[in-house]
Amino acid sequence: MPEYNGLLPLYKPRGMTSHDCVFRLRKLLKFKKIGHTGTLDPTVDGVLVLCLGKATKIAQYLLEYSKTYQGIVRLGTSTTTEDAEGEVIECEPVTGPIRRVDVEKVFQSFLGEIEQSVPMYSAVKVNGKKLYEYARAGITITPPSRKVKIYALDIEGRTSSFTTDIPFKVSCSKGTYIRTLAVDIGKKMGYPAHLFRLTRTQAGPFGIHECVTFDQIEQLLDEHQFENCLRPLEYGLNLMDRWVVDEQTAKQVGHGAVLPKPNHFEKGPHAVFDNQGKCLAIYQLHPEKPGMIKPDKVLAD
Known part of the structure; x- marks a missing residue:
């Protein structure tokens, strides 16, 4: 049996859960001791750091690091899941272009420590039951709230005005729900909203530029060079x-x-x-x- 030790910065594709990624890598490597460092929704792509072998010992510390995302807030519609996968539950036409300066003011209001309500379509448990189980059963329940930190929130690109889609980049603490942030941005702008698209571009010391895809992993395995893409566990503790x-x-x-x-x-x-x-x-x-x-x-x- 092969033995691997180190951190793998994986580019998680859309359509796969974090567990799906671990399962697929275990099959490719024929190696079981693999864990991830924080879940990404199936609709989100980007940086997912996997721990192999002895590096699984530091997974809990990598969870603490801040994250950076790029995405799009879509104004005018809200959904059950707060992202593009859910059913539309509210619509309101966006009247006229929205000035960049007005968006920047709204973004500024979210900087620092904020309180978020956990989305109903999440795996957070209340009374031993996951919130999405209540949601799917149509049971009304008040979700818990949590305090998180927004370190930076900026508009992506140089557009001077917007209609429905606002591209953004955000750096935040662990536990931040970007779906909920998108909804709350919409509320402050006077519209229903949802998270239309999201990519994680940074997780602690790992950037998207150093991630490898599953296709690249398969090629490296064929060339017996897979270990070249592993980082030592020390790299994960750089911060x-x-x-x-x-x-x-x-x-x-x-x-x-x-x-x-x-x-x-x-x-x-x-x-x-x-x-x-x-x-x-x-x-x-x-x-x-x-x-x-x-x-x-x-x-x-």
């Missing part, structure tokens, strides 16, 4: 706070020792590296011992 330790401390870290907190160690997990650039562990502040740190995940062999 995490880093602590490089000496040889003696590296041995302690490798054994999962509780250690005194270094001066630079603030809140949030830190990736601990040795002098050769290998990540040994993820450490965090000790919840019960002030001034100490403990391993959250030991990665050393």
Whole structure:
């Protein structure tokens, strides 16, 4: 059986779920230890980072990274699912062109921390049941809300006015529903709206330019060069706070020792590296011992 270790930046095609992508790669590689780092709706294409072998240990940390998307908000119609796949539930003609400056003002109002209602067609559970199960059964329920952050929200292109379609680019925190953002943008502009199209262009340190398609993977496998497209797990931790330790401390870290907190160690997990650039562990502040740190995940062999 082959053995693979590393991170695969996959270009997820439209029409496949994240689980579909994992299933297909498992069949292609004949290798089971593969996981993904956050779901993408079937209608969305773009960056999906897969973890293979030992790299599955850091999947939970990659989930925390911010994401960037490009998409289109379509004004004038809203749908059951908040995207183009749902049934139309409201229509209102867009009267006249909408000025770019007015769109920019609406976009500015969403920057920073905002509160979103979780869409009814989602897998979030309420009382042990997924929201989309309530929706499909026609059961009315108040969905939960969550706080997310919008770091940037800009119009794509130089168009001076718009009719129904507004192209945008957004950078946001984990857990942000872009479908809901599109609907809320429409509400602020006075129209029903839905997310017409969406592509994830960045996930943490991984950009769409470095993603490989399934066709490319098959070709690389035929040429026995598949491992060339894998990134080491250290690459996936590039955006995490880093602590490089000496040889003696590296041995302690490798054994999962509780250690005194270094001066630079603030809140949030830190990736601990040795002098050769290998990540040994993820450490965090000790919840019960002030001034100490403990391993959250030991990665050393």
